[in-house]
Amino acid sequence: MKLVECPRDAMQGIHEFIPTALKAAYINLLLKAGFDTLDFGSFVSSKAIPQMQDTKDVLEKLDLSSTSTKLLAIAANLRGAEEAVACPEISYVGFPFSISETFQHRNTNSSMLASLNTVDQILELCDRHQKTAVIYLSMGFGNPYGDPYSFDIVGEWASSLAGLGTKILSLADTTGVSTAEQIRILMPMLQKQFPDIECGLHLHSTPEKRIEKITAAYESGCRRFDSALRGFGGCPMAKDDLTGNIATEELLAFLESRKESTGINDYYWNEALQLSTEVFSYN
Template sequence: MNNRVFLTECPRDAMQGIKDWIETSDKIDYLNRLLKCGFDTLDFGSFVSPKAIPQMQDTAKVLEGLDESETKLLAIIANERGAEDASQFERIHFLGYPFSISETFQLRNTNATIEESLKRVEAIANICHKENKELVLYLSMGFGNPYGDAWSSDLIASWSGRLTQLFDVSRLSLSDTIGAATPELVQQVFSTISAEFSTIQISAHLHTLPENATKLTEAAYAGGCRYFEGAIKGFGGCPMAKDDLTGNMPTERMLDWFAEQGIETGIKSSEFAEAFVTSSKIFH
C-alpha cells in the first residue's frame, strides 16, 4: 500500500444550495449511513443564519439523531455566534470557517472584509480553545478568482503562514471555490504548502466539473496532499459563487482512483455503496 489518505464527506456542502426543503428525518438517515462508511470527517451541517442558508436551519435537530461513530463531525460557522452555538455540542469535533483571500468573495460569503474576518477568526479560535474544539480554516478562492482581486500561489503561502502563526489551526483546507484550478496549478500549490506546513493537516476541497475530478485528485496527491474532501455524485458547490455547473469533487471518482493506485482510504465499500444508493433520495 502507498500512503494512507483521509477523506471528508461533505453532505452539508452538497445540500446547502438545494431550495426544496429536505426533511430532517431524511437528512438524519443519510448522514447515519455516511457515518458507517469510515470517513475521517463528516461535514454534516452549519450554524449560520437561516436567512442565508435556509436548508441548514435544522442542524441542531439533525445532530440529535446521529449515531455514534469514529468519524469526526465538522460544522461550518460564519461568525462568533455560530461558533458559540456549535461549541455547545460535545459531539462536534471541528469548527470550520471560510476565510477567503479574495476581498470581494469574503464580503459576499460572510458579509465581512478580510480584516474583519481576521478578528472573527481570533474570536472563533478563542472559543475553540475554551470549548476544546479544533479549528479548520478554508482558504476559499484558493486557486484563483473571477473578481479581479490579486491572486498567486505565493499569496496562498503567505496567508497560510500568517493564519497559522496567529491562530491554533488544526487543518487548512485549500478550496477551489469556482473550479478554476488546473492539475498543474493544484500540484504546484500543494507541493509548496504541504512542504512548508508539514505539522498541519492540508486538505483539498476542490469544486470542479466531473470530467476533471480524477486529474485533480492525482495532482493534489502528487503535490503531497493526504486529506481530501468531496461529496457523493459531486452535488453541491458554493451557493455564493453563482456557478451552477461547478460542483463538489465526486467522492466515488476519488475512491476509484485511490483503489486503482492501491492507496488506503479506510472506506468500507459495502457501506459506501448503500450510502451512494440512499443519496438518490436527497439529490435528484
C-alpha cells in the same frame, strides 16, 4: 489518509427543503461507511442558507454510538462558532476565510481583516472547548471578481493564519477554477512552508476535470481530501451556476488503484449511494 465526506456542501445549494429525517438517515449511513470526518451541517443564517436551518435537529437524530467518524460543522461568524462548540458531538468547527475581499463580504458579510480577527477568536474558542478549527482558504485558486490573486498571496494569507495557531488548513477551490498545474505548485508550497500544519484540499470541479485534479493532488502529497458523493454540491454564495465537488466514488476508485487503504465499508457506502437518489431528487 483522511477522507472528509461533505453532505453539507452537497445539500446547501438545493432550494427545495430536504426533510430533516431524510438528511439524518442519509448522514447516518455515511457515519457507518467509515469516513474520517463528515462535514455534516452549518451554523449560519437561515436567510443566507435556508437548507441548513435544521442542523441542530439533524444532529439530534444522528447515531454516533458505533462510529469513529468525527463531525465537522461550518460557521460563518463567532456566533455560529459558539453554537457549534456548545455541541459535544462536534469535533471540528470550519471557517471559510476567503483570499478574495469580494467573496469574503459575500460569504460572511465581513472584510478579510475583520475575518482574520474572527479566526483568532474561533481558534481561542475551540481551544477552550477541546475542539479543532479547520480554516478554509477559499478562492484559493483564483476568483471571478477580479480581486488580486497570486501564489504569493496564497502564501501570505496562509502564513497569517498559521501565525494565529491554525492546525488544519484546507485550500478550497470555491468555483472550480483550479488546474492540475496549480495544485502541483500550491500543495507542496504549503506543506513545505507549514510542516506542522495539516494541509488539505477542498476542490470543486466539472466532471471531466475531476481525475486530473485528484491525480495532481495525490502526487503532490495531499493526504486530506474533501469530496461529496456523486460530486453533488457547490457554493451558492459564489455564483448561481454551481460547480460540484470532487465525486467521492471517483476519489475512492483512484485511491484503491494506488493501493491506498480507504477504510470505507462498502455495504453502508452503497446504501448511502442508493438513498442519495431520494435525497438529491429535491431541487
